[in-house]
Amino acid sequence: MQTKHRWSGVLAGIAAASALALTSLTAAQANDPIRIAYIEPLSGPFANVGDAGLKHFRFAADRLNAEGGIMGRDVEIVPMDNSQSPSESAQLVQRSADQGIPFVTQGNGSNVAGAIIEAVNRNNRRNPDNRVLYLNYAAVDPALTNERCSFWHFRFDAESRIKIEALTNYMQERDDIEKVYFLNQDYSHGHVIEETGQEMIREKMPDVEIVGTQLHPIGQVRDFAPYVSRIRQSGADSVITGNWGNDLSLLVRASQDAGLDVNFFTYYGGGLGVPAAVGQAGIDKVSQITEWHANVNVDEGHEDYKTWVEDFKERYPDIDWYYHRVYNQMYMLKAAIEEAGTTDAEAVANALSGMEFESHTGTVTMRADDHQLIQPLYISIMDGDVEYDVENTGVGFRTLSKISAEEATLPTSCEMQRP
Amino acid sequence: MLETITFSLLNGLLYGMLLFMLSSGLTLIFGMMGVLNFAHASFYMLGAYFAYTMGLYTGFWVALFLAPVIVGLLGAVVERYGLRQVHQHGHVPELLFTFGLAYVIEELVRLFWGNVPMNYRVPEALDFPLFSLFGTNYPAFRVFVLVVAIAMFVGLYLLLKRTRAGLIIQASLSRPDMVSALGHNVPQVFMWVFAFGTGLAALGGVVGGIQLVTEPGMAFMMGPIVFVVVVVGGLGSIQGALIASILIGVLQTFALSVDWSLANVGILFGYAVPPDSIFATLWYMDSTRIAPILPYLLLVLMLIFRPRGLMGKRES
Numbered sequence: 001m002q003t004k005h006r007w008s009g010v011l012a013g014i015a016a017a018s019a020l021a022l023t024s025l026t027a028a029q030a031n032d033p034i035r036i037a038y039i040e041p042l043s044g045p046f047a048n049v050g051d052a053g054l055k056h057f058r059f060a061a062d063r064l065n066a067e068g069g070i071m072g073r074d075v076e077i078v079p080m081d082n083s084q085s086p087s088e089s090a091q092l093v094q095r096s097a098d099q100g101i102p103f104v105t106q107g108n109g110s111n112v113a114g115a116i117i118e119a120v121n122r123n124n125r126r127n128p129d130n131r132v133l134y135l136n137y138a139a140v141d142p143a144l145t146n147e148r149c150s151f152w153h154f155r156f157d158a159e160s161r162i163k164i165e166a167l168t169n170y171m172q173e174r175d176d177i178e179k180v181y182f183l184n185q186d187y188s189h190g191h192v193i194e195e196t197g198q199e200m201i202r203e204k205m206p207d208v209e210i211v212g213t214q215l216h217p218i219g220q221v222r223d224f225a226p227y228v229s230r231i232r233q234s235g236a237d238s239v240i241t242g243n244w245g246n247d248l249s250l251l252v253r254a255s256q257d258a259g260l261d262v263n264f265f266t267y268y269g270g271g272l273g274v275p276a277a278v279g280q281a282g283i284d285k286v287s288q289i290t291e292w293h294a295n296v297n298v299d300e301g302h303e304d305y306k307t308w309v310e311d312f313k314e315r316y317p318d319i320d321w322y323y324h325r326v327y328n329q330m331y332m333l334k335a336a337i338e339e340a341g342t343t344d345a346e347a348v349a350n351a352l353s354g355m356e357f358e359s360h361t362g363t364v365t366m367r368a369d370d371h372q373l374i375q376p377l378y379i380s381i382m383d384g385d386v387e388y389d390v391e392n393t394g395v396g397f398r399t400l401s402k403i404s405a406e407e408a409t410l411p412t413s414c415e416m417q418r419p
Numbered sequence: 420m421l422e423t424i425t426f427s428l429l430n431g432l433l434y435g436m437l438l439f440m441l442s443s444g445l446t447l448i449f450g451m452m453g454v455l456n457f458a459h460a461s462f463y464m465l466g467a468y469f470a471y472t473m474g475l476y477t478g479f480w481v482a483l484f485l486a487p488v489i490v491g492l493l494g495a496v497v498e499r500y501g502l503r504q505v506h507q508h509g510h511v512p513e514l515l516f517t518f519g520l521a522y523v524i525e526e527l528v529r530l531f532w533g534n535v536p537m538n539y540r541v542p543e544a545l546d547f548p549l550f551s552l553f554g555t556n557y558p559a560f561r562v563f564v565l566v567v568a569i570a571m572f573v574g575l576y577l578l579l580k581r582t583r584a585g586l587i588i589q590a591s592l593s594r595p596d597m598v599s600a601l602g603h604n605v606p607q608v609f610m611w612v613f614a615f616g617t618g619l620a621a622l623g624g625v626v627g628g629i630q631l632v633t634e635p636g637m638a639f640m641m642g643p644i645v646f647v648v649v650v651v652g653g654l655g656s657i658q659g660a661l662i663a664s665i666l667i668g669v670l671q672t673f674a675l676s677v678d679w680s681l682a683n684v685g686i687l688f689g690y691a692v693p694p695d696s697i698f699a700t701l702w703y704m705d706s707t708r709i710a711p712i713l714p715y716l717l718l719v720l721m722l723i724f725r726p727r728g729l730m731g732k733r734e735s
Contacts, residue, residue: 042534043529043534043635043636044534044634044635044636045536045632045634045636047534047535047634047635048534048535048536050534051534051535186708214707215707215708216707217708217711220640220711222630222631222632222640223430223433223434223630223631225426225430225433226426226427226430226672226675226676227675228555229422229423229426229427229430229555229676230675230676232553232554232555233422233423246536246632250632257548257556257558258555258556258557258558259548259551259554259555259556260555276538
């Protein structure tokens, strides 16, 4: 008798405890932060790039939280170091899914982005209860929204061919460009620029000569002097490069040391250590194509965004607000979660797909066909006489040409598999 | 053409000299103690970081002398209280010890200085183009690196060949028992050679950190190539290390500077691999893309055909 009583007591206890645990679990979910896994190189040659991105995301998350978060829940960025390795990134996607993190964001390296798309697709197929969304803020290989497009992937930067198209359109109007050289990193991103760039130059500017193309291993070159002397000997007046981070700052620094006098048409010349490496020598030489730069705020009078940029500078005096797309991404995610009423990946993806968003630079649209954000772009050049400088150099960027969202569009071959 | 050759030689020489600064200490340590010091490049990294941090307070010129001395003393401590204890248990534990040490140093560097590359720049006194060749400037700092490396080689050579200390070091290199029997404290000689070797690596770091990049991955980047130099040059041979360094530097730079592939050779003999065969990738691959693996190819060939290296005296 006695044992029986004891057993029922234990049972009742367990029942009560588990009921309590359950309620506290649901309560916790409602107040738990919405977590976003940030998978980037936080060590190795591109650590500075990963670090700058993390500061952007943390700043944007803090802003969101100060404004009341998303549906009353805070946003939390969970940094994960992938050492710029695709295989490690795939494992990190798995780890964040295991931790129940519904969103992954990454941008540095299209090869890494490709691995993440595969990992996310696989996870979402195998674990329908624990699906993950991949928000890509910088990887620009066209394949990611064409052959390899995925319902779970959203790209907030303009794809590479759009940028090349806009750049060559601009170069066509300049009559001082006669000889062009391509120097790029030896992986999908660099290959695309080299191939598409040559194609477009031949088509639009038949009288412009392509005097050389060169690929170099990504993140491995410490001394660009041999490459610079090749550029010199080719007689090029302009270099087109998709290099980023150290691969660009070291290149520009080496050409400065050698006294090489060429125009640099870059994707990423406006931040991440490059302006600090170039300084005054970049004036009227280094151009970039981006979705925004700080002096757009002056030209177009975005007073509230000016404050945002200045607050960021105050918090991180060494760098500047560079990724406007992080702003777009975070606020579009907020809008999508609020529209879906949940953080469930499929519901949020459906809300994001086709979403129109009022950004500072105009209306941007997440095209439903391939999940590529269609947005205005700016070609800008280094200038010593602008309101906002970058990386405390006294040199900032001046807009040369604005490309409207309608123009900055290319068709897609994506055949999207929707769940 | 002349332009290509001149610049490839100049750039290759510079890179080679940087390699020499790193590997001269290692070849002494390796040749003498038989220790494959995996942590050698870590002392190179410490040299760069110490010099950068010191430079903020004392300026570059003081740091240039002080940083190698401090790293050298650190090397002495590592030898006296680490390696010497492990030495009793044979070579494999020694190897594992230096392997672990390399990771410990890297993590410590990350802890103290963070993951982000340091803004370690050319000192103002050397920040100008020294001369101009074919319209390309040659920065003074590069010449400075060359001068430091040559001074180092000459100093090292005189020390080893012309002084009593050098005599003892060389003797300990080949006949440690005999030197010990003559009343010299061989373990202490080992300690100072280790300290000296790490100090030389640090000096390489002081200038290499500026020329290349100062970041926590720099040791692992340089680690393997330094072993190539030591093996190709021959264990314990300073001249061998110098020749191997320059050879590797020039070889790599030339491969980067000329467009060349196996197909070019084939055309001379009227032979070509069909573009769709499985060997086509290799056949048509640009020398610029092969350049990074060339030193390792040299290592493999050297080990097969001349295991004692260019100037080495012993087989193992």
